[in-house]
Amino acid sequence: MTQKRHPLFIPLIFVGGLIFGFGLGFSHMARPEVVLNFLQFEDFGLLFVMGGAAVVTGIAFALVPRLFDRAPLTGDIYGRRLKSFDRNVLIGGAIFGVGWGLSGICPGAAYASLGVGNVTILWALAGMFVGAYLQGYWRSQRASTNARATSTD
Amino acid sequence: MVTELELFAPALSESLFPAGISRYAVGGLLVGLGAVVIYLGTGISAGASTFLESTLSYVSDQSRFQRYVASRDWRVVFTLGIIAGAFVYAVTFQSGVVSSGLYESGATGQVYDVGGITLWLTDVQPWRLFLGGILVGIGTRIGKGCTSGHGVCGVGSASKTSIVGVITFLIVAIGTAQVVMALGVSP
Numbered sequence: 001m002t003q004k005r006h007p008l009f010i011p012l013i014f015v016g017g018l019i020f021g022f023g024l025g026f027s028h029m030a031r032p033e034v035v036l037n038f039l040q041f042e043d044f045g046l047l048f049v050m051g052g053a054a055v056v057t058g059i060a061f062a063l064v065p066r067l068f069d070r071a072p073l074t075g076d077i078y079g080r081r082l083k084s085f086d087r088n089v090l091i092g093g094a095i096f097g098v099g100w101g102l103s104g105i106c107p108g109a110a111y112a113s114l115g116v117g118n119v120t121i122l123w124a125l126a127g128m129f130v131g132a133y134l135q136g137y138w139r140s141q142r143a144s145t146n147a148r149a150t151s152t153d
Numbered sequence: 154m155v156t157e158l159e160l161f162a163p164a165l166s167e168s169l170f171p172a173g174i175s176r177y178a179v180g181g182l183l184v185g186l187g188a189v190v191i192y193l194g195t196g197i198s199a200g201a202s203t204f205l206e207s208t209l210s211y212v213s214d215q216s217r218f219q220r221y222v223a224s225r226d227w228r229v230v231f232t233l234g235i236i237a238g239a240f241v242y243a244v245t246f247q248s249g250v251v252s253s254g255l256y257e258s259g260a261t262g263q264v265y266d267v268g269g270i271t272l273w274l275t276d277v278q279p280w281r282l283f284l285g286g287i288l289v290g291i292g293t294r295i296g297k298g299c300t301s302g303h304g305v306c307g308v309g310s311a312s313k314t315s316i317v318g319v320i321t322f323l324i325v326a327i328g329t330a331q332v333v334m335a336l337g338v339s340p
Binding site (some may be wrong): 025040127132 | 169170171172173174176177178179180181182183184185186187188189190191192193194195196197198199200201202204205206208209213215216217218226227230231232233234235236237238239240241242243246247256259261262265267270271272273274275276277279280281282283284285286287288289290291292293294295296297298299300301302303304305306307308309310311312313314315317318319321322323324325326327328329330331332333334340
């Protein structure tokens with residue numbers, strides 16, 4: 001981007017990732033076995049990971065927009081993470097669920113898994129890139145076909 | 154007098170949470186804190202799965218990936234931060250150099266040693282990781298988010314879309330993992 005960024009933007013992203021990744025390691029979410037133990041009802045600890053994280057973000061997302069106007073490093077207005085609902089949320093969520101249930105790993109935890117030394121997780125990361133590419137290729141083709149169809153109307 | 158509940162409750166908690174809850178709760182709070190640090194500084198609600206598509210924009214000119222060109226550099230930094238943060242955990246708690254009553258080490262997978270640092274390897278079979286990974290890559294991108302985007306930032310935003318997304322992938326994942334277990338696939 002030609003737009004100049006605040007010099008602390010990239011360092012702050014790194015520090016946020018560092019804390020995030022440390023938490024994933026500490027909570028054992030970087031270990032597929034522990035996630036599978038949750039999904040197979042042998043250890044319900046994962047609920048505390050998701051719950052603990054959502055409580056912290058919930059408090060911040062509720063308070064920060066009332067206390068401050070704009071984020072210091074980007075000048076952006078504070079908002080919440082709201083995405084539109086459509087069929088894709090259910091279809092994609094179900095496909096993700098099958099993959100998560102089969103492997104015990106999700107994207108953030110896969111990156112963290114590399115950090116704890118789990119080189120075997122490269123199989124999962126390779127799979128994720130293949131999957132992201134397949135859906136992106138398909139959706140790009142469909143979008144351009146639709147664009148051509150409407151432009152010839 | 155010891156009531157029946159007092160005898161029963163520790164056993165129940167032991168069976169629901171055999172590794173205790175503190176490592177999960179503390180880890181979860183830190184995951185949330187990491188997301189909040191980025192949010193406070195930048196206003197961005199960071200998710201982990203967009204990295205997959207934004208990074209593909211470096212090597213593919215498909216329009217679906219090119220829409221992420223503006224954010225692809227910081228998403229790489231976010232992912233490198235996650236890897237580095239997990240490595241800091243590996244050299245401290247995982248290696249036993251630092252310990253705490255809040256941390257339970259656990260016995261999953263295999264550990265190996267490199268230069269005095271305890272590293273960890275999964276026992277889960279590569280075909281499960283690869284095939285599962287493909288579905289995770291497709292599903293998170295079509296479904297507009299993963300466990301961090303929907304599960305942490307979206308639920309924290311009280312987004313109905315994210316709550317429905319999380320319920321969907323949780324139920325399907327539980328069903329899938331139960332079927333996999335019933336078929337005798339292990340690890």
